[in-house]
Structure formats: structure tokens, C-alpha cells
Amino acid sequence: MPLQSILVVDDEAKMRRLLEIMLTQMGYEVLQAADGLDAIEALASHAVDLVITDLRMPRLDGISLLRQLREQHNEIPVIVVTAYGTVESAVDAMKYGASDYIVRPFEIDAVEAAVQRALRLGKVQRENRYLRQEVEQGWRGFIGTSSAMQQIYTQIEQVAPTKTGVLIQGETGTGKELVARAIHNASPRAQALFVSINCAAIPSEILESELFGYSKGAFTGANKERIGKFELADGGTLFLDEITEMDFNIQAKLLRVLQERTLERLGSNRTIAVDVRVIAASNRNPRQAIIDQKLREDLFYRLNVFTVVLPPLRERRDDILPLARYFLEKHAREFAYEFNDIEADAALCLTAYAWPGNVRELENMMERAIVLSGGKTIAIEHLPCDILEDKAPPQQSSCDPVIHAAGLNTQVELLERRLIQEALAKTGDNKAKAAQLLEISERSLWYKIKKYF
Numbered sequence: 001m002p003l004q005s006i007l008v009v010d011d012e013a014k015m016r017r018l019l020e021i022m023l024t025q026m027g028y029e030v031l032q033a034a035d036g037l038d039a040i041e042a043l044a045s046h047a048v049d050l051v052i053t054d055l056r057m058p059r060l061d062g063i064s065l066l067r068q069l070r071e072q073h074n075e076i077p078v079i080v081v082t083a084y085g086t087v088e089s090a091v092d093a094m095k096y097g098a099s100d101y102i103v104r105p106f107e108i109d110a111v112e113a114a115v116q117r118a119l120r121l122g123k124v125q126r127e128n129r130y131l132r133q134e135v136e137q138g139w140r141g142f143i144g145t146s147s148a149m150q151q152i153y154t155q156i157e158q159v160a161p162t163k164t165g166v167l168i169q170g171e172t173g174t175g176k177e178l179v180a181r182a183i184h185n186a187s188p189r190a191q192a193l194f195v196s197i198n199c200a201a202i203p204s205e206i207l208e209s210e211l212f213g214y215s216k217g218a219f220t221g222a223n224k225e226r227i228g229k230f231e232l233a234d235g236g237t238l239f240l241d242e243i244t245e246m247d248f249n250i251q252a253k254l255l256r257v258l259q260e261r262t263l264e265r266l267g268s269n270r271t272i273a274v275d276v277r278v279i280a281a282s283n284r285n286p287r288q289a290i291i292d293q294k295l296r297e298d299l300f301y302r303l304n305v306f307t308v309v310l311p312p313l314r315e316r317r318d319d320i321l322p323l324a325r326y327f328l329e330k331h332a333r334e335f336a337y338e339f340n341d342i343e344a345d346a347a348l349c350l351t352a353y354a355w356p357g358n359v360r361e362l363e364n365m366m367e368r369a370i371v372l373s374g375g376k377t378i379a380i381e382h383l384p385c386d387i388l389e390d391k392a393p394p395q396q397s398s399c400d401p402v403i404h405a406a407g408l409n410t411q412v413e414l415l416e417r418r419l420i421q422e423a424l425a426k427t428g429d430n431k432a433k434a435a436q437l438l439e440i441s442e443r444s445l446w447y448k449i450k451k452y453f
């Protein structure tokens, strides 16, 4: 561990020297400054772990130094030194963010204890700041702290260092490609390429040559040699999206390449060694795809060494609002708008909606909401109509999906909101009659309308 360094600030050279001797003996590196201004200069050019400062000094005193540091968001721990009998000024300094004070004349043990405490505090603050940043940025670009997603993060960390094939399963827009990239980036292959190919978007004849490459004259139009995605991904990762849309013959060829770790370009019989990790994705259930003859069983077993099943957004509703805010901020930045907040009823709708298009649908909707609202506050009128109807997926229509997924408060609020809406519709917007129908006072109906609408 490198030496921790401490800046001693005092206008009296003797005091600085005394502290220097003590601190050097304790094993710290010591820098000196004669007043606050000197200290600020020293801090600008040296990495310092702790400041010990006198209070009364010419030019810039201890309190002013402390205030300047905190105004600059410099959270370096500061210990103030005070003479016996002037402890109040030290307590003052604590209000401005000093972490401790020591009283002159010093007891060496007291100095050592205070220094150790302050350095520990500084470390914790640094770590907290780092963790806070991590949470804000999300884990490897992922937003969402639901337990379902935590499990996904753990799985990514488990499988990344290995060479095994991975099959990612999940509905459209759940983040399959994001997971594939995260596995690549966390793997020893991160320096080589992550090559992605969408099997559904490319016709079979072309897919084969895209994957394996071809030699000159292999087919009409092949007027020069071309390497395929497999070779391109050598040393790295090949992501085969929508694997079940790949032609059966190509699946057989893929399996052979995976087993033998070699390939021949189309129209060539030169064998080329490839070292590629394959990650495949599908929005179908692979076992059903085998039954439907969309996926070869032998290939499935080869790829399915490790499976990641991404949960749909409606099964992790806690992630909806953090994701919404993240996308709102992202798109607000693009348009140079200033995003503030989501109004409570709009937030309620977002949480209740079934999200058939998952995270991608949420992102698109938030981009649109930013455009419609001009940034600032997102309200219900900035959301599309279908979300307001709270469309439940058909298999769950007998019981409201929200009732199972969202927290109790959200569920109660949603139900309340809906009943009020119905009562108002039935009574032609007559608040007094609606209140009667709901068996609540008119006053509390007003209150709820204000809250929800």
C-alpha cells in the first residue's frame, strides 16, 4: 500500500515540525503549508489523504480553508487543531465539515487516534461516492435492482470467465443483446471483437456466407474472397440473435464448426482454425422450438451449456420507474431539455402497464414523452392512450396483473383511481353524486381527484 500523505497547515514552523516528526514516526508522508492559501496550492498539486490545520492563520484561516474545500466538493477529511480553552471554535469548524479536532498541547496517542479515525472516514466516504456512482450508472450499463435482475447480474459474472456457450432466452426487448455484450465485456475475450448477427433478418443463402465467408468464385457474384463473421470474431464472441430462425442446414454446419473449432469458407477447402465463443438468443422457448422443428436438438445441447432467462418487465415492476427515469434523462439530454420528474398518476400508469415490448417499448415511450412534454415534467397526457387503459395480457385478464405484481400501495391507489373514474363516468362528472356512490365524503373525493388526476 502506498504511504498515506497528510498535509499539515500551520503558520508556526515549530508546530508544523512537531507534527511532522510525530506523523512521520507513525508511518505517514507529511507535507507542509504555512496558511490556507498555501494549503490550497499544495492540494491542487498533491494527492493528499488528510489535512490537519490550525485555525488562526494569516491570509486564509482554517475555517475559510475548510469552507473552500467543501464548496469545491472536496471531501478530504480535515482535522482542526485548537488550543486548550478554545474548543468552541473547533466545534464551529465541525459544522463546516471538519471530521475531528485535536487540542493543544498534543498527546501523541490522541493525535494518532484522530488521524486513524479521519483516514478511515475518508476511505468510507470515497467508497460511498464510488458506490453511489455505480448505482446511478447501473451495473455494466444495466438499470434495475430487482431481485430478478440481481440474479441475472450474478449469472453474467459466473459465466463470463468461462468459454461455454450461452443461450439467452427472453421476450422481445428484455435486454438479450445487452446481456450478451455484458458477458463478452466481462470475459477474457473483451479485447477481441463482439460480432453480432441477426439470423431472422438475413435470408438463408446470404446467412451462410455471412457466417462462414467465401472464396472467390464460390457462387455467382462472389468476385472476391471474403471472411465471415465467425473468423471476424476469432478470439472474441459471436452473438447469434434469433437462432431459431436459422435454416436447419446452417444449424448443422454451425454445430460442426463449434465441435471441431475449424471451418472452411464457402467454395474453399482450406481449413481455418477459429476460437470463438458463441452466445445465442431467442425469444422462443427453445424446447418448444425443438418440437416445432425450428431448432436442432443437438445444437441446442451444444449451445445450452448455460442458460440465461430474462424476465419480462411486467414481472419486475420495481425496475419500471428507475428505467423510465433513466431513459427520460437520456433523451432529455439529447434534446437539451431539462427533465424534472414524473407526475404521480403517470408513474402509476407506467407501473401498471403490461409492457409487451418490454424495455425497448419503455424507452421508445419515454423518448416520445420527452418530445411531447418539452422535457420538464412527464404527465399522463404525454403517454399514449393504450397505456392508460392498463391493458392486461390476455392470459391474466381474469385477474388484474397489477394486483399480483405491484406493491400494496400502488395496487390500492390504482383500484381507487379506477373506481373514482367509473363513479364519475356514471354520474356524468357530478362530484356530489359520485361521492355518494362511493360512500365517501365529497371532500375526500375532491382530495383524491386532486391526488390522482
Ligand SMILES: Nc1ncnc2c1ncn2[C@@H]1O[C@H](COP(=O)(O)OP(=O)(O)OP(=O)(O)O)[C@@H](O)[C@H]1O
Pocket (backbone or CB within 6 Å): 141, 142, 143, 144, 170, 171, 172, 173, 174, 175, 176, 177, 178, 179, 241, 283, 359, 360, 363
Ligand atoms: N436493464 C436494462 N437497463 C438499461 N437498458 C436496457 C435494459 N434492458 C434493455 N435495455 C435497452 O433496451 C433496448 C432493448 O434491449 P435489447 O436490444 O438488448 O433487447 P433484446 O432482448 O435483444 O430485444 P429483441 O428480442 O427485440 O432483439 C436496448 O436499447 C437496451 O440497451
Ligand SMILES: [Mg+2]
Pocket (backbone or CB within 6 Å): 176, 177, 241
Ligand atoms: Mg436483440
